[in-house]
Amino acid sequence: MSDSKELTPEAPVTGKARMDVAWGANTGDETNASTNVASTAQSGEIFEQEYTQWNGILNPRWMRNWAILRHHLLGIFKKGHRPWSMPTRIFILIAFLASLGDAAMTLLASLIGSAEVHAWFGVNRDNLYAHVLGFFPRNVLWYPIVAALLVGGVISEDRHHGTSALYFSRPVSRFDYIGMKYLSVVLIQSFVVLLTYLIYFLAEILAFGRGWSWMIDVFPMFLAGLIAGMILIVTYTSLGLSLSSVSRGRFFPGIGLLAIVFGTKTLASIVKNLFEREILYLLSPYDCVAHVGQAIIGTQPTYDQYPWTYSLVSLVAMNAAALYILATRVSSMEVTRE
Amino acid sequence: MGRRISPVLVVPMENDLIIQTKALTKSYGPHMALEDLNLSIPRGATGLLGQNGAGKSTFLKTILGLIQATSGEGTVLGYDIKTQGVEIRQRIGYMPEYDALNPGMDAIHQVRYSGELLGMNPVVAMSRAHEALQFVGIGEQRYRDIGSFSTGMKQATKLACAIIHDPALVIADEPSNGLDMKTREFMISTLNTMVNDGQRSVLMASHLMDDVERVCENIVLLHKGRLAAQGKIEDLKAIDREIEIHVWGGATPLEQRMKDSGLTVRREGRVMRIAHTQEDTTRLILQAASEVGAQIRQMHEYEASLEDLFLTIMDNLGYTVKSSEDLLRGKSEARRVDAPESLGGSGA
Numbered sequence A: 001m002s003d004s005k006e007l008t009p010e011a012p013v014t015g016k017a018r019m020d021v022a023w024g025a026n027t028g029d030e031t032n033a034s035t036n037v038a039s040t041a042q043s044g045e046i047f048e049q050e051y052t053q054w055n056g057i058l059n060p061r062w063m064r065n066w067a068i069l070r071h072h073l074l075g076i077f078k079k080g081h082r083p084w085s086m087p088t089r090i091f092i093l094i095a096f097l098a099s100l101g102d103a104a105m106t107l108l109a110s111l112i113g114s115a116e117v118h119a120w121f122g123v124n125r126d127n128l129y130a131h132v133l134g135f136f137p138r139n140v141l142w143y144p145i146v147a148a149l150l151v152g153g154v155i156s157e158d159r160h161h162g163t164s165a166l167y168f169s170r171p172v173s174r175f176d177y178i179g180m181k182y183l184s185v186v187l188i189q190s191f192v193v194l195l196t197y198l199i200y201f202l203a204e205i206l207a208f209g210r211g212w213s214w215m216i217d218v219f220p221m222f223l224a225g226l227i228a229g230m231i232l233i234v235t236y237t238s239l240g241l242s243l244s245s246v247s248r249g250r251f252f253p254g255i256g257l258l259a260i261v262f263g264t265k266t267l268a269s270i271v272k273n274l275f276e277r278e279i280l281y282l283l284s285p286y287d288c289v290a291h292v293g294q295a296i297i298g299t300q301p302t303y304d305q306y307p308w309t310y311s312l313v314s315l316v317a318m319n320a321a322a323l324y325i326l327a328t329r330v331s332s333m334e335v336t337r338e
Numbered sequence B: 001m002g003r004r005i006s007p008v009l010v011v012p013m014e015n016d017l018i019i020q021t022k023a024l025t026k027s028y029g030p031h032m033a034l035e036d037l038n039l040s041i042p043r044g045a046t047g048l049l050g051q052n053g054a055g056k057s058t059f060l061k062t063i064l065g066l067i068q069a070t071s072g073e074g075t076v077l078g079y080d081i082k083t084q085g086v087e088i089r090q091r092i093g094y095m096p097e098y099d100a101l102n103p104g105m106d107a108i109h110q111v112r113y114s115g116e117l118l119g120m121n122p123v124v125a126m127s128r129a130h131e132a133l134q135f136v137g138i139g140e141q142r143y144r145d146i147g148s149f150s151t152g153m154k155q156a157t158k159l160a161c162a163i164i165h166d167p168a169l170v171i172a173d174e175p176s177n178g179l180d181m182k183t184r185e186f187m188i189s190t191l192n193t194m195v196n197d198g199q200r201s202v203l204m205a206s207h208l209m210d211d212v213e214r215v216c217e218n219i220v221l222l223h224k225g226r227l228a229a230q231g232k233i234e235d236l237k238a239i240d241r242e243i244e245i246h247v248w249g250g251a252t253p254l255e256q257r258m259k260d261s262g263l264t265v266r267r268e269g270r271v272m273r274i275a276h277t278q279e280d281t282t283r284l285i286l287q288a289a290s291e292v293g294a295q296i297r298q299m300h301e302y303e304a305s306l307e308d309l310f311l312t313i314m315d316n317l318g319y320t321v322k323s324s325e326d327l328l329r330g331k332s333e334a335r336r337v338d339a340p341e342s343l344g345g346s347g348a
Helices: A016-023 A061-074 A086-099 A101-112 A115-121 A125-133 A138-154 A156-161 A164-168 A174-208 A212-245 A251-275 A279-283 A285-297 A308-331 B056-063 B085-091 B107-116 B122-135 B151-163 B181-196 B209-215 B233-240 B251-260 B281-292 B306-316 B324-328
Strands: B017-028 B031-042 B045-049 B071-076 B092-095 B169-173 B201-205 B218-223 B226-232 B242-248 B265-268 B271-275 B295-302
Touching: A061 A174, A061 B107, A086 A138, A086 A174, A101 A115, A101 A125, A101 A174, A125 A138, A125 A174, A125 A212, A125 A285, A138 A156, A138 A174, A138 A212, A138 A251, A138 A285, A156 A164, A164 A174, A174 A212, A174 A308, A212 A251, A212 A285, A212 A308, A251 A279, A251 A285, A279 A285, A279 A308, A285 A308, B017 B056, B031 B056, B031 B071, B031 B218, B031 B226, B045 B056, B045 B181, B045 B209, B056 B071, B085 B092, B092 B151, B107 B122, B107 B151, B122 B151, B151 B169, B151 B181, B169 B181, B181 B201, B181 B209, B201 B209, B209 B306, B218 B233, B218 B306, B226 B233, B226 B306, B233 B306, B242 B281, B251 B265, B251 B271, B251 B281, B271 B281, B281 B295
Parallel strands: B045 B201, B045 B218, B092 B169, B169 B201
Antiparallel strands: B017 B031, B017 B071, B218 B226, B242 B271, B242 B295, B265 B271
16 A cells, blocks of 8 residues: 555544555556456356357258158167167067077088088078068067067157157158158068078078079079068068057057967967868968968968968058058148147 | 227238238138138247137148148248148248157257258258257257256257257247246247347247237237237237226226216226227216215226237137136135225225
8 A cells, every 4th residue: 555554453444445455555646547347247147048040951852751761770779869669679689680590500500511400491492481481489589579669669659759740840741751660660670580581591602602503593582582571571560550650659559569460370270270261361461471471482381271362462451451541640640739 | 898899900010921821711521720811920929829729720730731721822931831831841940839859869869850850961950959959048958868858948959949940930839838937938038039139030829928928029819710810919909008097995886987987997806997998088087086986096008918908809709718817816806806895895
């Protein structure tokens, strides 16, 4: 202080000391200049709301459809996309590895040089059929359950969570919505059924050094098996998604699909055993696919009372009915409320 | 109420229109969901009002191009609602009233996906998702699962989904529904920022009149599928000018006397509102008070709220609607006069 005085308890309270601290210890004769103090606090809020404009380009329809497909497919492998449940992911992995059993046994047959093991598991007409349409274990333990887990919530959860509004309030048509969801479920099942089928075929070629002549000979059978597998996947997907579209939960569509597949199969078996009539298998999706598959691959038919075209017609009718229900239900899905 | 107004109040607005319909009609069999709707909605914020079943949802679906109008025509941002639904939905952002989020996803990826559904490149969509979530105030929570979000955070996420592509028009269906006071304030200020700073238009459907009034300049009121009123809120309020008086003693005789003089009186206890329809309304009120010996303690022009306007229009359409006050208080309490009995009150 310029005019410092000793501060004692008896000193009068003038507030001058405080002013000196605040304004500096001048006497008042300082140069007459303005002092600017930068304001640091404005509103006391850290968050500053600012609207940012965007002038980017919106891509056409194929990009939107790719987004839906990608969202569903990548959700199986990583976070940030459609959240498939962990049991679904684990079961798909188990089914995938289990479906590679015949490929592994083919490699083993090659390694140990066993013709007997190769006859049991190697590529031939019956084993190609069995890879996609064999009843036990594939069509009891793996494929229908994979389908049931996948279709469970694909559409019903959009109803349940209201996320259908997210699609339909955007330039996504209902056809594209169904199409991409359908395709994504088909592709994930194909990963389990058809990719393993392809690996099985490749394992035979690599393990036994098969040449072009063998490949050309076997290719029609391979192709027939591939088509049979596609028919299986498409039928399960159509039935499953139609059930998903009439529900708001994940449980009903899954259980419903399993009930249809196994219930009709069981009923047809009971009727066949009791009355020796096979007609009821026309109600069973699995039996119809198996019958058509046997016919196109050329294995010994197990359904021999009726021509395979009956089964084909039944399959077409089942798929048509399921797709009709699916289309009708999705077209009635609301945007403003669900 | 004795005053009658035309069932359709149309106050002309400027030519810069974002939504325009001409004789728009939508029927479901014999039921007319929208009937002969002639709307002109300008840029800026507009409130879409109407009771349940008034046709708001049908109107929104029609302008989004999701359902075909039975007859009539309309445009949104210059695009035909009958043939250019995809173009319209690409340029607007829709924030639905109900939950439209996947609880198993985190906010950032949900918003990014909503951008991808519009055709945005995934990388660009992710970048915009960060900006949008920051704007709606949940930037810090963007990696949290939506299932763990509060109602306010879900509403904010829905808004972020709607604005990710910076649409020219945001349709917000009940944006402040179910929010607590603080979150509601933030939602309103966010919408205001979009309109004022972002120069974007908002069509806001809401039952909360106070929120509509704070965000919107204009309103469209639908009633049973028909247009009941449209225009600037300030202009529409002019139809409902009233003088409010606070009376001490003799309220009932005064009310009767004023009614006998041809005035239209609404009374809530000792507070009365008299329709200001003629030049000498003030003189008539004072004269009536003088004749019955009632004291007028306060007298001022009453500024009607949007809710008052809504009730007045509904009343003129012959439709009884409960006000917020009615819903918050019992009827007997709402009618209570807090003046002593000796002075004409109920003594409560």
